Amino acid sequence: MTIRVVVTVLVCLAFPSIALADVGVVKVSKGIAVVERGGQRLAAAVGMKVHEGDVVVTGRDGAIGITFQDNSLMSLGPDSRLSIDRFAFDSTTHRGAFESSLGQGTLSAVSGKIAKQSPDAMKVRTPAALLGVRGTEFLVRTGEPSHPTGITR
Amino acid sequence: MKRTAWWCVVALAGMACAKYPTAPVRPDLYVLLPGAAGSSGTLAVTHAGGESRLDSGNTAASFTPSGALHTAPIAESEIRQHFGEALNAQPRRPTSFLVYFLADSDELTEDSSRNIARMLDAVASYPAPEVLVIGHTDTMGTDDYNDRLSLQRAQRLRSRLIEHGIDGANVTASGRGKRELIVPTGDQIPEPRNRRVEIVVR
Numbered sequence: 001m002t003i004r005v006v007v008t009v010l011v012c013l014a015f016p017s018i019a020l021a022d023v024g025v026v027k028v029s030k031g032i033a034v035v036e037r038g039g040q041r042l043a044a045a046v047g048m049k050v051h052e053g054d055v056v057v058t059g060r061d062g063a064i065g066i067t068f069q070d071n072s073l074m075s076l077g078p079d080s081r082l083s084i085d086r087f088a089f090d091s092t093t094h095r096g097a098f099e100s101s102l103g104q105g106t107l108s109a110v111s112g113k114i115a116k117q118s119p120d121a122m123k124v125r126t127p128a129a130l131l132g133v134r135g136t137e138f139l140v141r142t143g144e145p146s147h148p149t150g151i152t153r
Numbered sequence: 154m155k156r157t158a159w160w161c162v163v164a165l166a167g168m169a170c171a172k173y174p175t176a177p178v179r180p181d182l183y184v185l186l187p188g189a190a191g192s193s194g195t196l197a198v199t200h201a202g203g204e205s206r207l208d209s210g211n212t213a214a215s216f217t218p219s220g221a222l223h224t225a226p227i228a229e230s231e232i233r234q235h236f237g238e239a240l241n242a243q244p245r246r247p248t249s250f251l252v253y254f255l256a257d258s259d260e261l262t263e264d265s266s267r268n269i270a271r272m273l274d275a276v277a278s279y280p281a282p283e284v285l286v287i288g289h290t291d292t293m294g295t296d297d298y299n300d301r302l303s304l305q306r307a308q309r310l311r312s313r314l315i316e317h318g319i320d321g322a323n324v325t326a327s328g329r330g331k332r333e334l335i336v337p338t339g340d341q342i343p344e345p346r347n348r349r350v351e352i353v354v355r
Protein backbone atom coordinates (compact mmCIF):
# COMPACT_ATOMS: atom_id res chain seq x y z
CA MET A 1 0.00 0.00 0.00
CA THR A 2 2.72 2.46 1.07
CA ILE A 3 4.80 1.38 -1.91
CA ARG A 4 1.89 2.04 -4.24
CA VAL A 5 1.46 5.57 -2.86
CA VAL A 6 5.20 6.25 -3.21
CA VAL A 7 5.19 4.95 -6.79
CA THR A 8 2.15 7.09 -7.66
CA VAL A 9 3.81 10.21 -6.22
CA LEU A 10 7.04 9.47 -8.13
CA VAL A 11 5.15 8.90 -11.38
CA CYS A 12 3.26 12.17 -10.92
CA LEU A 13 6.51 14.04 -10.26
CA ALA A 14 8.15 12.48 -13.31
CA PHE A 15 5.20 13.18 -15.62
CA PRO A 16 3.48 16.37 -14.47
CA SER A 17 1.05 16.07 -17.39
CA ILE A 18 -0.47 12.99 -15.76
CA ALA A 19 -1.08 14.91 -12.53
CA LEU A 20 -2.57 17.93 -14.30
CA ALA A 21 -4.50 16.08 -17.03
CA ASP A 22 -5.84 19.23 -18.60
CA VAL A 23 -7.14 18.24 -22.00
CA GLY A 24 -9.13 21.31 -22.99
CA VAL A 25 -10.33 24.78 -22.00
CA VAL A 26 -13.88 26.13 -21.90
CA LYS A 27 -14.06 29.05 -24.37
CA VAL A 28 -17.81 29.62 -24.60
CA SER A 29 -20.42 29.15 -21.88
CA LYS A 30 -24.08 30.16 -22.06
CA GLY A 31 -26.95 29.60 -19.66
CA ILE A 32 -26.65 26.46 -17.54
CA ALA A 33 -23.48 24.54 -18.34
CA VAL A 34 -21.68 22.32 -15.85
CA VAL A 35 -18.85 19.84 -15.62
CA GLU A 36 -19.41 16.68 -13.55
CA ARG A 37 -16.12 15.54 -12.04
CA GLY A 38 -15.56 13.00 -9.27
CA GLY A 39 -19.16 13.20 -8.05
CA GLN A 40 -19.13 17.01 -8.02
CA ARG A 41 -20.96 19.39 -10.28
CA LEU A 42 -18.91 22.47 -11.20
CA ALA A 43 -20.20 25.54 -13.06
CA ALA A 44 -18.37 25.61 -16.41
CA ALA A 45 -17.09 29.18 -16.70
CA VAL A 46 -14.96 30.45 -19.58
CA GLY A 47 -11.33 29.56 -18.82
CA MET A 48 -12.14 26.39 -16.87
CA LYS A 49 -9.84 23.46 -17.65
CA VAL A 50 -11.48 20.24 -18.84
CA HIS A 51 -10.03 16.89 -17.75
CA GLU A 52 -10.18 13.37 -19.11
CA GLY A 53 -13.16 11.65 -17.46
CA ASP A 54 -15.20 14.85 -17.16
CA VAL A 55 -18.84 14.83 -18.18
CA VAL A 56 -20.04 18.11 -19.69
CA VAL A 57 -23.76 18.80 -19.30
CA THR A 58 -25.99 21.66 -20.43
CA GLY A 59 -29.45 22.63 -19.24
CA ARG A 60 -32.50 23.73 -21.19
CA ASP A 61 -31.04 27.12 -22.20
CA GLY A 62 -27.39 26.10 -22.00
CA ALA A 63 -24.56 25.80 -24.50
CA ILE A 64 -20.82 25.29 -24.14
CA GLY A 65 -17.74 25.38 -26.39
CA ILE A 66 -14.41 23.71 -25.60
CA THR A 67 -11.05 23.88 -27.39
CA PHE A 68 -8.94 20.75 -26.88
CA GLN A 69 -5.14 20.41 -26.76
CA ASP A 70 -4.92 19.10 -30.31
CA ASN A 71 -7.02 22.03 -31.65
CA SER A 72 -10.19 19.93 -31.81
CA LEU A 73 -13.26 22.08 -31.13
CA MET A 74 -16.41 20.70 -29.55
CA SER A 75 -19.59 22.51 -28.62
CA LEU A 76 -22.90 21.37 -27.16
CA GLY A 77 -26.38 22.78 -27.61
CA PRO A 78 -29.09 22.71 -24.90
CA ASP A 79 -30.00 19.60 -22.88
CA SER A 80 -26.85 17.76 -23.91
CA ARG A 81 -24.46 15.41 -22.14
CA LEU A 82 -20.95 14.61 -23.40
CA SER A 83 -18.41 12.53 -21.54
CA ILE A 84 -14.71 12.85 -22.32
CA ASP A 85 -13.81 9.16 -22.07
CA ARG A 86 -10.24 9.34 -23.28
CA PHE A 87 -7.86 12.05 -24.45
CA ALA A 88 -4.16 11.60 -25.12
CA PHE A 89 -2.02 13.80 -27.33
CA ASP A 90 1.73 13.96 -27.99
CA SER A 91 2.54 17.50 -29.13
CA THR A 92 5.75 16.33 -30.85
CA THR A 93 4.44 13.37 -32.88
CA HIS A 94 0.74 14.38 -32.90
CA ARG A 95 -0.16 10.78 -32.04
CA GLY A 96 -3.01 10.32 -29.62
CA ALA A 97 -6.59 9.28 -29.05
CA PHE A 98 -9.78 11.22 -28.49
CA GLU A 99 -12.86 9.26 -27.47
CA SER A 100 -16.07 10.81 -26.22
CA SER A 101 -19.70 9.79 -25.75
CA LEU A 102 -22.72 11.93 -26.49
CA GLY A 103 -25.42 10.53 -24.20
CA GLN A 104 -28.05 12.95 -25.43
CA GLY A 105 -28.45 16.29 -27.15
CA THR A 106 -26.50 18.02 -29.90
CA LEU A 107 -22.76 18.20 -30.60
CA SER A 108 -20.86 20.26 -33.14
CA ALA A 109 -17.27 19.15 -33.68
CA VAL A 110 -14.20 20.13 -35.67
CA SER A 111 -11.47 17.51 -35.51
CA GLY A 112 -7.88 18.51 -34.77
CA LYS A 113 -4.33 17.18 -35.02
CA ILE A 114 -5.12 13.74 -33.55
CA ALA A 115 -7.58 12.82 -36.29
CA LYS A 116 -5.26 14.31 -38.90
CA GLN A 117 -2.24 12.28 -37.76
CA SER A 118 -4.00 8.96 -37.09
CA PRO A 119 -7.22 8.04 -38.88
CA ASP A 120 -9.50 6.13 -36.45
CA ALA A 121 -7.95 7.80 -33.38
CA MET A 122 -10.98 10.07 -32.89
CA LYS A 123 -14.31 8.48 -32.04
CA VAL A 124 -17.67 9.68 -30.80
CA ARG A 125 -20.14 7.20 -29.31
CA THR A 126 -23.88 7.63 -29.14
CA PRO A 127 -26.30 5.14 -27.55
CA ALA A 128 -27.02 3.90 -31.08
CA ALA A 129 -23.76 4.14 -33.01
CA LEU A 130 -20.00 4.61 -33.03
CA LEU A 131 -18.71 7.43 -35.24
CA GLY A 132 -15.17 7.17 -36.59
CA VAL A 133 -13.78 10.58 -37.58
CA ARG A 134 -11.29 11.21 -40.36
CA GLY A 135 -10.19 14.83 -40.61
CA THR A 136 -13.55 16.46 -40.61
CA GLU A 137 -16.28 18.74 -39.27
CA PHE A 138 -19.47 17.06 -38.19
CA LEU A 139 -22.67 17.30 -36.15
CA VAL A 140 -24.34 14.71 -33.95
CA ARG A 141 -27.81 14.62 -32.46
CA THR A 142 -28.89 11.72 -30.32
CA GLY A 143 -31.98 11.06 -28.21
CA GLU A 144 -35.17 13.05 -28.27
CA PRO A 145 -34.44 16.69 -29.18
CA SER A 146 -36.29 18.18 -26.21
CA HIS A 147 -35.49 15.55 -23.57
CA PRO A 148 -34.26 17.52 -20.54
CA THR A 149 -30.99 16.74 -18.76
CA GLY A 150 -32.62 18.11 -15.62
CA ILE A 151 -29.62 20.34 -14.87
CA THR A 152 -30.93 23.54 -13.32
CA ARG A 153 -27.87 25.20 -11.87
CA MET B 154 -61.43 -31.02 -34.77
CA LYS B 155 -61.97 -29.41 -38.13
CA ARG B 156 -63.36 -26.31 -36.44
CA THR B 157 -60.31 -26.03 -34.11
CA ALA B 158 -57.98 -26.09 -37.10
CA TRP B 159 -60.00 -23.33 -38.74
CA TRP B 160 -59.78 -21.16 -35.63
CA CYS B 161 -56.05 -21.66 -35.56
CA VAL B 162 -55.78 -20.27 -39.10
CA VAL B 163 -57.92 -17.26 -38.17
CA ALA B 164 -55.88 -16.62 -35.03
CA LEU B 165 -52.58 -16.78 -36.92
CA ALA B 166 -53.86 -14.46 -39.63
CA GLY B 167 -54.99 -12.04 -36.93
CA MET B 168 -51.59 -12.06 -35.28
CA ALA B 169 -49.86 -11.34 -38.58
CA CYS B 170 -52.13 -8.38 -39.31
CA ALA B 171 -52.28 -6.95 -35.78
CA LYS B 172 -50.62 -3.58 -35.39
CA TYR B 173 -48.01 -4.39 -32.80
CA PRO B 174 -46.54 -1.25 -31.30
CA THR B 175 -43.21 -1.02 -33.16
CA ALA B 176 -40.06 0.32 -31.45
CA PRO B 177 -39.91 4.11 -31.90
CA VAL B 178 -37.56 5.30 -34.63
CA ARG B 179 -34.33 6.61 -33.12
CA PRO B 180 -34.28 10.39 -33.61
CA ASP B 181 -30.48 10.40 -34.14
CA LEU B 182 -29.01 12.58 -36.86
CA TYR B 183 -25.36 12.50 -37.93
CA VAL B 184 -24.17 15.19 -40.35
CA LEU B 185 -20.89 15.61 -42.21
CA LEU B 186 -20.07 19.26 -42.98
CA PRO B 187 -17.85 20.58 -45.75
CA GLY B 188 -14.55 21.24 -43.94
CA ALA B 189 -13.18 24.77 -43.69
CA ALA B 190 -9.94 23.51 -45.25
CA GLY B 191 -11.88 22.49 -48.39
CA SER B 192 -11.99 18.73 -47.80
CA SER B 193 -14.85 17.10 -45.90
CA GLY B 194 -13.01 13.97 -44.74
CA THR B 195 -15.23 11.04 -43.80
CA LEU B 196 -17.47 10.00 -40.96
CA ALA B 197 -17.80 6.22 -40.53
CA VAL B 198 -21.00 5.26 -38.68
CA THR B 199 -21.01 1.78 -37.12
CA HIS B 200 -24.33 0.61 -35.69
CA ALA B 201 -26.31 -2.57 -35.01
CA GLY B 202 -27.38 -2.76 -38.67
CA GLY B 203 -23.88 -2.46 -40.14
CA GLU B 204 -21.60 0.37 -41.21
CA SER B 205 -22.33 3.47 -43.31
CA ARG B 206 -19.91 6.10 -44.48
CA LEU B 207 -20.53 9.80 -45.01
CA ASP B 208 -17.91 11.24 -47.33
CA SER B 209 -19.27 14.41 -48.88
CA GLY B 210 -20.18 17.70 -47.24
CA ASN B 211 -23.75 18.41 -46.07
CA THR B 212 -24.89 14.79 -46.02
CA ALA B 213 -26.84 13.35 -43.13
CA ALA B 214 -27.48 9.87 -41.77
CA SER B 215 -30.64 8.97 -39.87
CA PHE B 216 -32.32 5.74 -38.81
CA THR B 217 -35.26 4.25 -40.72
CA PRO B 218 -38.13 2.51 -38.85
CA SER B 219 -36.46 -0.85 -39.57
CA GLY B 220 -33.24 0.32 -37.87
CA ALA B 221 -31.22 0.73 -41.05
CA LEU B 222 -29.24 3.92 -41.65
CA HIS B 223 -30.43 6.20 -44.43
CA THR B 224 -28.08 8.83 -45.89
CA ALA B 225 -29.23 11.87 -47.85
CA PRO B 226 -28.18 15.47 -48.53
CA ILE B 227 -29.27 17.96 -45.87
CA ALA B 228 -30.15 21.62 -46.44
CA GLU B 229 -28.33 24.43 -44.66
CA SER B 230 -31.66 25.59 -43.14
CA GLU B 231 -32.30 22.17 -41.65
CA ILE B 232 -28.77 22.06 -40.20
CA ARG B 233 -29.40 25.47 -38.56
CA GLN B 234 -32.75 24.29 -37.23
CA HIS B 235 -31.33 21.21 -35.48
CA PHE B 236 -27.84 22.38 -34.57
CA GLY B 237 -28.02 26.21 -34.45
CA GLU B 238 -27.27 26.52 -30.72
CA ALA B 239 -24.40 24.02 -30.80
CA LEU B 240 -22.89 25.74 -33.86
CA ASN B 241 -23.21 29.16 -32.24
CA ALA B 242 -21.28 27.90 -29.19
CA GLN B 243 -18.35 26.68 -31.26
CA PRO B 244 -15.07 28.20 -30.04
CA ARG B 245 -13.23 30.51 -32.42
CA ARG B 246 -10.74 28.69 -34.61
CA PRO B 247 -7.03 28.94 -33.77
CA THR B 248 -4.91 31.51 -35.65
CA SER B 249 -1.30 30.80 -36.49
CA PHE B 250 1.73 33.04 -37.09
CA LEU B 251 5.20 32.18 -38.38
CA VAL B 252 8.45 33.68 -37.17
CA TYR B 253 11.99 33.21 -38.50
CA PHE B 254 15.31 33.90 -36.87
CA LEU B 255 18.17 35.56 -38.71
CA ALA B 256 20.78 32.99 -39.68
CA ASP B 257 22.90 31.83 -36.70
CA SER B 258 21.28 34.41 -34.48
CA ASP B 259 18.77 35.02 -31.74
CA GLU B 260 17.34 37.99 -33.66
CA LEU B 261 14.03 37.77 -35.44
CA THR B 262 13.67 38.92 -39.04
CA GLU B 263 11.81 42.20 -39.57
CA ASP B 264 8.65 40.45 -40.84
CA SER B 265 8.72 38.19 -37.82
CA SER B 266 8.82 41.12 -35.40
CA ARG B 267 5.68 42.47 -37.09
CA ASN B 268 4.06 39.04 -36.73
CA ILE B 269 4.77 39.09 -33.00
CA ALA B 270 2.91 42.41 -32.74
CA ARG B 271 -0.09 40.96 -34.61
CA MET B 272 0.07 37.88 -32.43
CA LEU B 273 -0.14 40.02 -29.28
CA ASP B 274 -3.31 41.64 -30.67
CA ALA B 275 -4.77 38.19 -31.38
CA VAL B 276 -4.07 37.04 -27.83
CA ALA B 277 -6.10 39.97 -26.53
CA SER B 278 -9.05 39.01 -28.76
CA TYR B 279 -9.52 35.36 -27.66
CA PRO B 280 -11.48 34.30 -24.56
CA ALA B 281 -9.19 32.46 -22.09
CA PRO B 282 -6.35 32.63 -24.64
CA GLU B 283 -3.71 29.94 -24.97
CA VAL B 284 -0.51 30.41 -26.91
CA LEU B 285 1.35 27.43 -28.39
CA VAL B 286 4.90 27.96 -29.52
CA ILE B 287 5.92 25.17 -31.89
CA GLY B 288 9.46 24.84 -33.21
CA HIS B 289 10.30 23.28 -36.59
CA THR B 290 13.61 22.46 -38.26
CA ASP B 291 14.89 21.61 -41.72
CA THR B 292 15.96 18.03 -42.48
CA MET B 293 19.68 18.39 -41.60
CA GLY B 294 20.60 15.95 -38.82
CA THR B 295 18.86 13.11 -36.99
CA ASP B 296 15.26 13.04 -35.68
CA ASP B 297 16.48 13.22 -32.09
CA TYR B 298 18.74 16.17 -32.79
CA ASN B 299 15.97 18.07 -34.56
CA ASP B 300 13.39 17.27 -31.87
CA ARG B 301 15.73 18.84 -29.31
CA LEU B 302 16.66 21.79 -31.52
CA SER B 303 13.05 22.61 -32.40
CA LEU B 304 12.06 22.50 -28.73
CA GLN B 305 14.98 24.79 -27.80
CA ARG B 306 13.92 27.35 -30.41
CA ALA B 307 10.35 27.20 -29.17
CA GLN B 308 11.42 27.65 -25.54
CA ARG B 309 13.56 30.64 -26.46
CA LEU B 310 10.66 32.30 -28.21
CA ARG B 311 8.34 31.43 -25.33
CA SER B 312 10.61 33.36 -22.94
CA ARG B 313 10.52 36.29 -25.32
CA LEU B 314 6.69 36.30 -25.43
CA ILE B 315 6.60 36.29 -21.64
CA GLU B 316 8.88 39.36 -21.72
CA HIS B 317 6.23 40.93 -23.95
CA GLY B 318 3.77 40.54 -21.11
CA ILE B 319 1.98 37.28 -21.97
CA ASP B 320 1.12 35.17 -18.91
CA GLY B 321 3.57 32.25 -18.88
CA ALA B 322 0.87 29.94 -17.52
CA ASN B 323 -0.90 30.19 -20.88
CA VAL B 324 2.15 29.66 -23.10
CA THR B 325 3.45 26.19 -23.91
CA ALA B 326 6.49 25.33 -26.00
CA SER B 327 6.86 22.16 -28.05
CA GLY B 328 9.08 20.94 -30.87
CA ARG B 329 7.98 19.06 -33.97
CA GLY B 330 11.50 18.47 -35.31
CA LYS B 331 11.50 17.83 -39.04
CA ARG B 332 8.02 16.26 -39.21
CA GLU B 333 6.18 19.22 -40.68
CA LEU B 334 8.14 20.86 -43.49
CA ILE B 335 6.69 24.01 -45.00
CA VAL B 336 8.88 23.55 -48.07
CA PRO B 337 9.01 19.83 -48.92
CA THR B 338 12.60 18.61 -49.31
CA GLY B 339 14.47 15.32 -49.14
CA ASP B 340 16.41 14.32 -46.02
CA GLN B 341 19.60 16.22 -45.03
CA ILE B 342 18.69 19.34 -47.03
CA PRO B 343 19.30 22.77 -45.47
CA GLU B 344 16.27 25.02 -46.04
CA PRO B 345 15.93 28.29 -44.11
CA ARG B 346 12.16 28.45 -44.65
CA ASN B 347 11.75 25.19 -42.75
CA ARG B 348 13.72 26.56 -39.75
CA ARG B 349 10.80 28.39 -38.25
CA VAL B 350 8.72 28.76 -35.11
CA GLU B 351 4.95 28.70 -35.38
CA ILE B 352 2.84 30.53 -32.83
CA VAL B 353 -0.74 29.33 -32.50
CA VAL B 354 -3.25 31.46 -30.61
CA ARG B 355 -6.49 29.79 -29.57
